[in-house]
Structures are given as structure tokens and as C-alpha cells.
Amino acid sequence: ETGVTQSPTHLIKTRGQQVTLRCSSQSGHNTVSWYQQALGQGPQFIFQYYREEENGRGNFPPRFSGLQFPNYSSELNVNALELDDSALYLCATNQGGGRGANVLTFGAGSRLTVL
Amino acid sequence: DQQVKQNSPSLSVQEGRISILNCDYTNSMFDYFLWYKKYPAEGPTFLISISSIKDKNEDGRFTVFLNKSAKHLSLHIVPSQPGDSAVYFCAASAQTGANNLFFGTGTRLTVIP
Secondary structure: OOOOEEEOOEEEEOOOOOEEEEEEOOOOOOEEEEEEEOOOOOOEEEEEEEOOEEEEEOOOOOOEEEEEOOOOOEEEEEOOOOHHHOEEEEEEEEOOOOOOOOOOEEOOOEEEEEO | OOOEEOOOOEEEEEOOOOEEEEEEEOOOOOOEEEEEEEOOOOOOEEEEEEEOOOOEEEEOOEEEEEEOOOOEEEEEEOOOOHHHOEEEEEEEEOOOOOOOOEEOOOEEEEEEO
């Protein structure tokens, strides 16, 4: 059982740039969710992917987008970076597409700093 | 608009004593509640959960109590151990098992040996 791994662990970008964050799913988990955790706040739901399609989204603009691949790994893409996008981005995986009494397994996160 | 609130940013407890972490919520549609623990440089780890059809759930040293009328839940850790020192997040969802969890801002627990 490999757990959820995220890359990169830290990165620095400038305003207006684009960033791609990656996540590999825990073995057997077919659903991936992404969360943003700003400093001093709790994680906030961005969106969820199941069977390679987005099937749930929080209150985030379209410049936040994602992909899920056949092996259940995932990417989070953020375009036109803003200073407020500086945060820890957490990937979480589980089974079942968000139905049933599931529990999320989180990765350690990617810390993004936007200057 | 913070739908899940943890009003105590930190809590210190002596080893062996009880730790009580509190959480309040505003959305009456929430029907599933979870506690996650987070160590530095690690992702949150699931600790215990409770469905709205129950008022108590116990797992070893950890017990979660839910008071739906007060929209309040609490996590009790007895006895507290130094390894319990971490940030604890309360989370809620409006659909049992949904991945769209609403998190509180966390409470940092320090257990003093």
C-alpha cells in the first residue's frame, strides 16, 4: 500500500504564471479530491474527480482545473496565478466517487508561494 | 462564511488527563462529521467520524460526541499522550461519505509530559 504522494513539495511562482501540481493515488483508490489550505485556515474543497471526470466543485474559479488519468493519478492546474493562491495544496483519495461512508487519505501537500 | 468553527486555536493538557476539543457548525444539512489529526509536514490523517443518526462514537482512547440541537461536536481523548500533540481539524459534509468536506480552522493540542 503506497499512500498518496504529491509533487513538488515546494515551489515558487510569480503572479500571472501557471502551475501544475501532481498527485499519485493510494493503491485501489479511484477518486481524487483537491483541497487548498491557506495559512491559518482549514482545508477548502476545490474539486473532485471520478472516472476521469470532474463530479464536484467547490467555490473556486475556472482557472483552477484538473485532470485524472486512467491510473487514477491526478493533476491540479492553476492559471493566471494571484498572490492569494499562495497556500498548501492537498490531494486526497478514496474509493467510490464520493458516495458511501468513505474517508479521505491525504497526501503531505504541495506548498505554493506566489510572489 | 465559515460553516465549521473551532474557536480554540490551541489547547495544552497534562499527559494522562483528558483532552476535549470542540467544534461548532452552522449548516443543518450536515449529516456526517469527522476529525482529522495533522502532524507537521504530513497530510491530515483520519481519526474518527460520526453520523448524524448517532450521538456518540468511540474508538479506543478517542470518543466523539454530537449534539445536533446545539450544532456542536466534541472530541475527547483519554488518557492524553505526548504523541497526541498535533493540530486537530473538525470536518463536516452534507452527504454521508461525500468528499466535499467543510473543515474548521484547527486546534493545536499540546500534551505536556
